Amino acid sequence: MDLSFAEIKRQFALEAERAAGRTLTSADQLPLRYEEITPAWLTSALVPALAPALGSESLGAEVVGLRLGEADEGTSSRRRIQLTWNDAGQRAGLPASVFCKSTFHLENRYIIGMNGGIAAETTFYNTVRPKLPIVAPEALFSRYDPASLNSLIIMRDIADEVTFGSHELTLTEEQARSQLRLLATLHARYWDSPELETELSVWNSWEKYFTITVEEAGFGPSCARGFQLAEDVIPARLFPRAEEIWPATLACVAAHQRLPRTLLHSDPHLKNWFIAADGGMGLNDWQCSSKGNWGRDVAYTISTALAVEDRRNWERGLLGHYLEQLRAAGVVAPDFDEAWRIYRQQLFAALAWWTGTLGQPPEAPKMQPAATALEFIRRMTHAIDDLDALDAF
Numbered sequence: 529m530d531l532s533f534a535e536i537k538r539q540f541a542l543e544a545e546r547a548a549g550r551t552l553t554s555a556d557q558l559p560l561r562y563e564e565i566t567p568a569w570l571t572s573a574l575v576p577a578l579a580p581a582l583g584s585e586s587l588g589a590e591v592v593g594l595r596l597g598e599a600d601e602g603t604s605s606r607r608r609i610q611l612t613w614n615d616a617g618q619r620a621g622l623p624a625s626v627f628c629k630s631t632f633h634l635e636n637r638y639i640i641g642m643n644g645g646i647a648a649e650t651t652f653y654n655t656v657r658p659k660l661p662i663v664a665p666e667a668l669f670s671r672y673d674p675a676s677l678n679s680l681i682i683m684r685d686i687a688d689e690v691t692f693g694s695h696e697l698t699l700t701e702e703q704a705r706s707q708l709r710l711l712a713t714l715h716a717r718y719w720d721s722p723e724l725e726t727e728l729s730v731w732n733s734w735e736k737y738f739t740i741t742v743e744e745a746g747f748g749p750s751c752a753r754g755f756q757l758a759e760d761v762i763p764a765r766l767f768p769r770a771e772e773i774w775p776a777t778l779a780c781v782a783a784h785q786r787l788p789r790t791l792l793h794s795d796p797h798l799k800n801w802f803i804a805a806d807g808g809m810g811l812n813d814w815q816c817s818s819k820g821n822w823g824r825d826v827a828y829t830i831s832t833a834l835a836v837e838d839r840r841n842w843e844r845g846l847l848g849h850y851l852e853q854l855r856a857a858g859v860v861a862p863d864f865d866e867a868w869r870i871y872r873q874q875l876f877a878a879l880a881w882w883t884g885t886l887g888q889p890p891e892a893p894k895m896q897p898a899a900t901a902l903e904f905i906r907r908m909t910h911a912i913d914d915l916d917a918l919d920a921f
Contacts, residue, residue, distance in 0.1 A: 531677065533744070536641055539676035540634050558673055559680055561632050562599075562607050567591040570611065573682065574626070577668040582620050589617035597625075602895050603645075604629045604636055604815065608685060625685040626668065629815075631678060641677035643740040644732040645815040650679050651730050652814045656791065660717060662710050663810030690810065691803040695903040699798075699809075699833055701842050706808040707801065707829050708846050711793070712853030715822045718791040719859045724819050728791060734820025737794070738781050738877065747884045748774060754887025754901070761906035763913040772918050773883075777876040779921050787821035787870065794818045795881065796825050797832040797904060799896075823867075823874035826850055831875055831911045832904045839911060847871055872920035879908045 531539075547560050555573040559565050570591040579589075593612030600606040610625050631637050631646055640646050653667035665683045672679035691697075699707075718724060724731075732740075741747055755762070755770055793800075795816035804810045830843050847867055854861040862870070886901040888894065912918065 531642060533638060533642065536637050536677055537634065540637070543676050543678060555669065558671055558678055559630075559632070560678060562596050562605075562609075562628070562630070565594065565609070567594055567612075570594060570609070573669040574611075574622075578620075578622055582622075587616065588614070589620055589622055590614045591617070601633070603640055605632050606630075608687075609682075623685060627665075627683045627685045627687070628680060629683075630680045631672075632680075637677040639741060639744055640815050642744055643737045644730070644818070645737075646672050646677050646679045647674065647730045648732070648817045649815040650681060652817055653681060653683075655727060660714060662713050663804050663808060664814075665810075665812055686802075689805055692812070693798040693801040693803075693833075695798060695900045697798060697803075698835065699838075701838070701845075703803065703807065703809055704830070704833060704838075704842060704846055705849050707796075707811075707833060708826070708850040709853050710809060710811055711796070711822070711825050711829065712850050712857065714793065715790040715825070716854050716857035716859045719822075719854070720788050720790070724789060724791070728819065731791065731817060731819050733789075734784050734792060734794060734818045734824060735781055737816070737818040746889070747880065750884040750887040750889070751777070751880045752883075752887065754883030754885065754905070757886055758883065758902055758905045758909075761902050762909045766909055766913040766918075769918060773876065773879070776873075776918055776921065777880050780873045780876045783870075783873060784820040784824075787823070789819050790822055792818050792820050792822070792825050794820070794824060794828075796829045797878075797881070799900065801829075801833065821870065821874070822854075823870035824877060827871050827874035828878035828881075830871075831878060831908045834907070836907060836910045839907070840914060843871075843911075844868075869920055872915045872917040875908060875912050875915070875917050879905065879912065882908065 543560055552559060552564055552566050552569040575589055591611055592614050595610040597608030607628050608625055609628060613622050650670045650672040653670040657664060657666065665686060667681050667683050669682040751774060755773060759767055793811055793814060796811060800811060800813045802810045802812055830839060830846055848864060851861045851864065851867055882901050882904045885896050886898060886905065
């Protein structure tokens with residue numbers, strides 16, 4: 529269901545009226561703010577998800593206390609919750625903390641509500657994640673209200689077990705290959721599958737997701753502004769062709785209409801990856817997931833994850849490894865030359881996600897540090913320049 533921002537605001541106001549004076553005791557009630565969450569509600573939400581793995585050991589387990597961690601606000605509202613369990617919960621070894629993402633604030637429901645991100649991420653954790661043998665967070669509770677776009681996802685807290693990505697993280701070639709294996713597993717599972725229109729019908733196409741984001745957030749001017757602001761990190765040969773970047777971006781988005789579709793993560797920049805305990809890579813933050821061509825995920829991952837020299841040395845081998853993994857999973861994958869052309873073309877919409885971030889209007893909330901945006905723009909524009917990607921259409 530597509531909602532206008534006016535309707536989202538109306539439903540947000542109605543929520544506040546309905547919530548006045550209530551006390552949450554059952555997971556059937558969706559919280560409207562973190563401060564509304566009670567031990568009884570957490571018991572109702574978490575124990576059913578934790579109990580199957582523990583059997584009788586979890587009988588009688590209850591949350592008897594909680595402490596909210598520091599607020600972390602962005603496109604979603606994030607908090608860690610420290611849990612105190614009763615004796616039964618402690619004996620069962622139930623987790624001492626959980627990590628939450630919500631859209632409790634009106635600002636959270638704006639873009640990721642209208643472009644389908646809220647429905648996509650909550651449904652991913654309920655429907656898709658349990659079926660995929662990939663390294664990704666696991667949700668203990670995931671729900672959204674389609675009328676108001678309020679949502680809450682509670683995940684196992686993996687902060688002490690993994691190293692989260694940043695623009696300063698250096699990956700090995702094997703870790704980069706691990707990224708491509710994860711993407712191939714995801715893509716092969718839904719490659720031109722009928723499930724895209726049945727079980728996965730809640731996901732938007734990548735073209736629609738992009739169009740809504742552009743129209744509602746004024747993304748085109750933001751991308752142009754961000755490209756200009758990043759002049760110091762853009763190759764000197766590419767920068768004078770600035771006026772060609774946006775048409776190429778629109779062309780690479782339009783290409784999804786005629787290319788094979790699958791389920792995409794769609795925002796797999798390095799900050800959304802993490803190094804797992806075994807040294808392999810896991811993928812976090814699925815709020816941009818959509819249905820489109822594999823090229824977006826692969827081009828976006830390789831071009832942001834690797835230092836420029838490493839990308840130059842490894843990218844052909846990485847793309848070949850990805851295609852091998854698809855074929856091993858039974859997919860009729862494109863040949864290397866066709867895949868290479870798609871890879872070059874799909875760099876442009878990946879770049880837009882970061883020139884648009886850097887070039888947000890001054891009054892807009894800053895979603896990412898400028899240093900991160902500039903480093904990713906540097907890496908992606910060097911890839912575009914190295915590969916003559918403007919001439920790939």
